[in-house]
Amino acid sequence: MKFAIQVNEGPYTHEASDTAYLFTRAALEKGHEIFRVFFYHDGVNNGTNLTTPPQDDRNITNRWSELAAKHNLDLVVCVAAAQRRGIVDEGEMKRNGKSAQNIADGFRISGLGQLIEAGIQADRLVVFGD
Amino acid sequence: MSEEMMEEGGTIKKFLYVNRKAPYGTVYALESLEVVLIGAAFEQDVSLVFMDDGVFQITKGQDTAGVEMKNFSPTYRALEMYDVEKLFVEKESLDARGLTEDDLLVPVEVMTSEQIRDLMEDQDVILSF
Numbered sequence: 001m002k003f004a005i006q007v008n009e010g011p012y013t014h015e016a017s018d019t020a021y022l023f024t025r026a027a028l029e030k031g032h033e034i035f036r037v038f039f040y041h042d043g044v045n046n047g048t049n050l051t052t053p054p055q056d057d058r059n060i061t062n063r064w065s066e067l068a069a070k071h072n073l074d075l076v077v078c079v080a081a082a083q084r085r086g087i088v089d090e091g092e093m094k095r096n097g098k099s100a101q102n103i104a105d106g107f108r109i110s111g112l113g114q115l116i117e118a119g120i121q122a123d124r125l126v127v128f129g130d
Numbered sequence: 131m132s133e134e135m136m137e138e139g140g141t142i143k144k145f146l147y148v149n150r151k152a153p154y155g156t157v158y159a160l161e162s163l164e165v166v167l168i169g170a171a172f173e174q175d176v177s178l179v180f181m182d183d184g185v186f187q188i189t190k191g192q193d194t195a196g197v198e199m200k201n202f203s204p205t206y207r208a209l210e211m212y213d214v215e216k217l218f219v220e221k222e223s224l225d226a227r228g229l230t231e232d233d234l235l236v237p238v239e240v241m242t243s244e245q246i247r248d249l250m251e252d253q254d255v256i257l258s259f
Contacts, residue, residue, distance in 0.1 A: 006257070008158075041161055080164060084157075112168040119255040120141050120172065127258055130151075130158075 002033045004118035008129025010042035011060040012053070017046050020128035021063055028071050036074045036118040037064075039107075041129065044087045047077045049104040061104045068106030075107045076114045143254035144175045149184035151259065153203065154194060159187045160202055162259035167205075170212035177253075178209075179246055180238070181220035185227060188219075190235045206236050220246055 005024055009016035024034055039046055051061040068075050077087055083096070089103040103109060119125045147166055153159045169176065180188055187206070194201040209215070217238040224230060224240065231240055241249065250256060 008259075040165075041157060081161060112165050113172070115165065115257075116145075116169040116172045116174070119145060119257070120143055120174070125255050125257070127256075129258075 001027075002035050002121070002123045003027055004035045004122035004125045005037040006115065006118075006125060006127040006129075007037065007039045007043035007046060008041045008127065010045035011051065013042075014129070016128040016130070017043060017060055018058075020126075021060070021067070023126065023128070024073075025067060028067075034071070034073055035122045036076055036114065038115045038118055039075070039077045040081050040112075040115065042085065043129070044077045044082045044085050047075065047082075047087055047104050047107040048102045050102050051104075065104050065106040073106065077103070077107050077109045078115070079109050079111055082109050140173075142173070142175055144177070144252065145169065146250060146253040146256045147176070147178045148250075148256060148258040149178060149180045149187055150182040151187075152183040153187045153192065154197055154199055155183075158259045159184070162257075163202065163205055165257065165259075166209065166214060167212060170214055173213075176214050177216040177218060177249065178214065179218045179220065179249070181223045181243075181246065183223075183227075185219055185223045185229060185234075188217075188234045188236055188238070189229065190233055203235060209236070218246065218249065 005020055007017050007020045011017050046061060053059055064075060067073060088098050088101045089109045090101050092109060093101045147162060149162055151158045192201050192203045217236055218241050219238045221240050221242050
């Protein structure tokens with residue numbers, strides 16, 4: 001089956017991003033296709049490479065990056081939500097005159113149309129959040 | 131999953147946005163509305179449901195001056211221009227909050243929770259905010 005995943009909550013505060021990750025990993029292990037993972041609301045905070053959790057805790061951002069590298073996943077961070085919350089790639093840094101970028105490996109910033117397209121293309125869109 | 135129509139080469143799916151949260155306590159309502167507006171360009175078969183505290187999103191007379199946030203409620207009136215015209219409100223949610231259809235700023239169809247269950251059953255994609 002072809003899944004699309006929507007992550008609506010940030011890391012650590014809420015378990016939704018953990019559950020989304022575990023679901024995505026399990027689906028891939030079972031041979032399913034993940035069309036796209038779309039990060040929205042505070043979910044965009046999963047995509048910052050400034051995350052530095054204690055060493056005995058899981059690194060939620062790195063975990064997504066590694067899964068993306070292994071399975072060629074499309075991890076998309078919503079641009080409007082990212083701008084509000086300070087998630088920045090090189091293009092956004094230049095466009096908005098910011099001093100740094102912090103988008104993590106394997107993530108890219110794009111528009112809400114990517115979410116709608118994922119809903120259209122996938123057999124199932126699974127939303128993680130409240 | 132319900133049938134998908136093929137029209138002008140593109141897939142048209144039934145998209146349902148479920149709005150369950152109050153308009154200002156969290157950002158979900160505002161950012162849900164942004165998805166609806168962007169999504170309208172994709173010419174899908176779109177419906178919106180307002181239930182639980184989500185019914186407050188479309189109440190008349192919202193005044194956000196005290197919380198210093200933008201009052202985005204007028205945008206719901208503009209949905210019609212985006213061909214987003216199927217707005218449903220759960221009756222039980224209105225009743226529980228002492229609201230009636232007259233308190234709402236856009237034309238809606240009031241449905242019971244059972245009818246909304248059937249509506250959900252009929253959808254291809256449900257986005258819950």
